[in-house]
Amino acid sequence: MNLFGRYRRRCLTGLLGLMLGLTACTATKNQPVASPAPTSILLLGCNHLSGLYKSENPNSNMLAPKRQAELATVLDQLQRYRPDGIMVEELPERQARVDSLYQLYRQDKLDLNTLPGGRSEVYQLGFALGKRMGLARIQCVNAPGGTSQSILHQGQNIELYEQATTRWRAFAAPIDQLLLAGTSTVSQYLRALNSPAVVQQLHTLVYNTPARVTNGTLKPDPMVDAAFINPRYVGAELTSVFYNRDLKVYSNIVTTQLATHQSRQLLIIGVRHLGSLQGIFSTDPTYRLVGAAPYLGRK
Secondary structure, X not given: OHHHHXXXXXXXXXXXXXXXXXXXXXXXXXXXOOOOOOEEEEEEEOOOHHHHOEOOEHHHOOOOHHHHHHHHHHHHHHHOOOOOEEEEOOOHHHXXXXXXXXXXXXOOOOOOOOOOOOOOHXXXXXXXXXXXXXXXXXXXXXXXXXXXXXXXXXXXXXXXXXXXXXXXXXXXXXXXXXXXXXXXXXXXXXXXXXXXXXXXXXXXHHHXXXXXXXXXXXXXXXXXXXXXXXXXXXXXXXXXHHHHHHHHHHHHHHHHHHHXXXXXXXXXXXXXXHHHHHHHHHOOOOEEEEOOHHHOOOO
8 A cells, every 4th residue: 555655746746847847838829928028210301402403593402502501400410310221212213323323422432422412312422321320221212103193183172282283382382492592501491391381281281182173184104003093083093103102112111111121211212102111111010110309400
């Protein structure tokens, strides 16, 4: 009996140890896996700086010493964000050319004064900040589909769209005018373009108001396939063209992040895209939107 009792106690002890081990393993398996920290992204809206240039107006020249000094101040401010990835509004198909130009720029072998489009924000902001940060590459994340808002020209309620367009032009015109008059600096210019009021009004004009226009037509445009346009929803069709492009830009950004593991991305893009992209990224749990205002000075 004693032998049997000792044997039974040993079996019970072994079974208890096995059960405790299994419980510990199960508990370990059921522990939630920590999610990676979200990627930060700063969306910087910018009008095309090269398009502002008028040879008779030195205030429009981003290569002029005054503007170069102001751009250096902008770069000082943006550098505080510490981006490890800078993306620009160029098509991925142009990546090889952008890579080549950027390598020359990093080696001080690229003269922006003679380069066609050298006043562009791609070079004046993207290349310049990338060099400061020691980045090996500037990513191209644009997508095809760019078209003019003016191709929506006819339809029921078109007057609402025309009136909104007129209000926007009156609202936004002083921003460019102050820069071209030499009254505002590049920092002040960018701060105004990225203000919530500007972003919201432009977003409403491009992505909301057109839906009120129905039973109409669009002007012929190579970026819009007329065969797929339903005249009944002509305004919404135009908005879908813009939004489709933004979704592709978003795809290019997030796939760039997956390939490079960037944690602090900076996108330099036209102001028209800001409201839409802000909405897309605000619902992506793997991203954290960073406001531009803290990195744009008032002077």
